[in-house]
Amino acid sequence: MVQFDAKCGDCLTTRELMTLYETATVVSNSLDLVASLEKALLILKNRLHLEKCVIHTLGEDNLLTVYAGIDFSKHQKELATYKLGEGATGYAAESKEPVVIENLHNDMMFLNKSGNRDQNAISYIAVPMLVDQEVIGVLGANITKTTAINFESTIRVLTILSSIFAQSIRSHDINLKEKERLKELKLYYKMEWDSKVHNFGDIIGESPKMKMVYNVVERIAESNVTVLVRGETGTGKELVAAAIHKRSKRRDEPFVKLNCAAITDTLIESELFGHEKGAFTDAKEARKGRFELADGGTLFLDEIGDISASAQVKLLRVLQEREFERVGGSKTVKVNVRLVAATNRNLEEMVKNGTFREDLYYRLNVIPIDLPALRERGDDIPLLVNFFLQKSMSNHKKRVVITDEAMDILCQYTWPGNVRELENTVERIVLMGSEDGITADEMLLLLPAFNQKLMCQRRIMSEEE
Structure with missing residues (x-):
């Protein structure tokens, strides 16, 4: 196994530039990312004489699994799973550096877990896919025609493409998460609505x-x-x-x-x-x-x-x-x-x-x-009290009776907090009241502002007398 510096070598050839252009165009113009990536891998196969081109992505479980690949069966894709540091693919992800196995037959780093190695394959290249130095996955391929391959040049092209692929996958994942979040939010609002x-x-x-x-x-x-x-x-x-x-x-x-x-x-x-x-x-x-x-x-x-x-x-x-x-x-x-x-x-x-x-x-x-305001529609107060009473008794599994005297006090109160205050008051009545019926005095204790106002009025009347 050999590690290469992706920055080394001469300028890109016309063929390599065309390869970059064609693959980037295919990836950017398709809504089906996996299908477009596999088209891009097919271009690599035809242009650069690479075989078994494959993209592994790193999951939250730190396993590298096949995201897209050509000339792989579904079963072979499932088998080709690597841990970080495992084989050439895992090592490229862990080290964040390109890896080349020049001779597949003499290097234990090539594990061939998929069982899909081409009999004519001689070498293997694995290039990490990075976004802001974060590993997204690994781009890998077999080489069958070593006489036509310049490793440094090929690694340069694959490194550029790996960055393009990584950005595409990252953007695709973000969009999927956002769509899923939006779907969940809409479902939440609809469920909340329907409930x-x-x-x-x-x-x-x-x-x-x-x-x-x-x-x-x-x-x-x-x-x-x-x-x-x-x-x-x-x-x-x-x-x-x-x-x-x-x-x-x-x-x-x-x-x-x-x-x-x-x-x-x-x-x-x-x-x-x-x-x-x-x-x-x-x-x-x-x-x-x-x-x-x-x-x-x-x-x-x-x-x-x-x-x-x-x-x-x-x-x-x-x-x-x-x-x-x-x-x-x-x-x-x-x-x-x-x-x-x-x-x-x-x-x-x-x-x-x-x-x-x-x-x-x-x-x-x-x-x-x-x-x-609730004070402007006092006739509705008994209706609202009974509605909230039934609701609160059901929630707390408790039965409470409001006497006529207690209801009169509720109707006399001006309710500065309006219906919301009335609902909260009825819930307190259910929690503190009994089946025997809540009295007028007990009701006044639940309405301290009204009780204070009533006591003030009584004091004024007493002083006037």
Whole structure:
């Protein structure tokens, strides 16, 4: 066995340059990487008089297995597996240097594990495939016509090609992982969606104001118009967005959500539009943003009033032109997404003081839906309490009774946290209550803010008397 310096030797010949050109062209122009690599290996066979050309790749288990090869049966490919340092192939991967076995018959480094050695083969070359000094695999071939072979020249060509092959395999693997990640995310969002009955059964209420909300949702659901859902925190803006999606023509596509208030200004653009590898310090690989994940479906942006000025500019462009560039990228990405935004802020006031773009406001506010605060629809409170009570009792496998007096207190409370606060309170009732029925006094203990207000009112009344 001999190790060679891949940089040594004279300049490439015309034949070698043509070999490089043809193989690189074949690899770059095919969607089926294995098939294109095997076409490239066939060019090596014909141009450089190489036989049994094969590409091994290094797996996470540190085993070198056949990725592509010519003149190998499926069984022979399965047999040709090497550990790092095992045989010429394993040694080339471990040392990161080209290896030449000049005489196969006298060198124990040639293991012929596949049992596929050509009877006319005399020599064997193994060249490591590297990307940034990381071993991706090994490019190997038999030599049958030693008189026509210049080892140094051949190694030079194979070293260049091994780099091209390695980059192609690395890029292909990254793309596969990204596609798999996207597939899993879409499946996750779909499963999350399907696990809930997102119809008006989840939006509880029969008050006139809620019936107006239902009416608007039914009218605009099947269109692609942008919707702005407005309301205080905890009023159910996400449920309304989900109901719109469920009733739309996009119902079988992803429903993707993002709470803009939970993302820092420095990351919001990356979350929305994705980023390319190296776009910033932690961007170790390219990543799709929420717009790409929601392509074909609906994107729900909660707390839209919290996005940065620069993100507002990009968001306006997406709404106008349905296209954008990832952070750190120059390639234009086109998407087909229906946007439903939500906010608890006064966007009109923000427009006046210059913290929210006026043109973006008008793009978002095509169809406004105003959700009433819970205090504005007190008649719905008993319905909501019973709904959450049944849900919580089922989750905790416990039965609790709310007395009429306790229900009256729930109806009198103003619920600054709206439906979300009511749901949390009902869960506390189930955890701390009993089948005998929770009393009015016990209910007051669960509503400290209301209890404090009530005590204050009583004290004032006492002082007035």
